[in-house]
Amino acid sequence: MKRKYSLECCVPFFLGFVLFLVGWLIYRVVTVPEKAYGRELIVSVLIILALIGILWSFIRKMTRQNKMLEDTNRKLAELDRMKTEFLANVSHELRTPLTVIMGYSELLEERLAREENKTNVKFVQTIHRKSEDLLNLINDLIDFSRIESGRLELKLSRFKVEEVVNETVEELATSAEKKKHTIQINHRDMPLWLLADRGKIKQIIVNILQNAIKYTPSEGCIIVRTYAQNDRCYIEVEDNGIGISKEQIAQIYQPFKQADSSYNKKYEGFGLGLAITKSLVQSHNGNIRVQSVPGEGSLFIVSLPREKNA
């Protein structure tokens, strides 16, 4: 929408033509002064005036169109800001009752565990699990709206990246076990220091590792590597899952985009994980890329500036 009116490119052409005509007229008068120029002069002046008129109407039209574009841009920006604000407010409002539901379902689960009826325990566990999914989604929406409105704040501290990786793998071990995956960890250059927002770096690893677990069929193999190269720290997550096609790779970092977005899609999710991850990586002056072969697996590579003298 920021594109200026395309007739702009005609203006230099018309201006050039008018100047050429004026020049030609002066040249004729100077080189052959004895000739009478009555009719020639009138025709040339009329052409020049006509061209100046066209030029003038072009410029007016351009100015009007540019103003309209500017107005539309302003309105769109305002709508975008309102959408982000709405998203943030709704998410915040939803988070509070959800936390209460989760708290009570946990309490109920503990009480029911002492009773005989295991079906009730299962029901409560499902309530708790689904509330947790919903809370994760709400947190993603809040993060996304923060990033969109440029309100993302980084709390920098110095820490070892391998510690964060180990912590994350440990936390996601249960969901990996459920699918009988094996997760291997390979830290090549220890200790590997970062000056970054620890929570956000963890969120980056969680998102990529969660995807590896989710998009790898049962009994898969996931490898998490960390290493240093020059002044960069690298974090890699490799899986032997379903992989991503070349066309899909172009879309995976876009918000609300999933490779399979059909109504009966196989994998749950909102398509926000990698969009948030990319913004978080970039806010740390980092870079994220992926290599993937459909049906064979994917390798996500995150590089971040490394803290050398820690």
Ligand SMILES: Nc1ncnc2c1ncn2[C@@H]1O[C@H](COP(=O)(O)OP(=O)(O)OP(=O)(O)O)[C@@H](O)[C@H]1O
């Ligand atoms: N390791 C992977 N293997 C195969 N496909 C992947 C992998 N990681 C991401 N993708 C593809 O990229 C898309 C976008 O990923 P993203 O994490 O942003 O969304 P999601 O996992 O679908 O939902 P959310 O993370 O919001 O729960 C996914 O829908 C999936 O198609």
Ligand SMILES: [Mg+2]
């Ligand atoms: Mg995801």
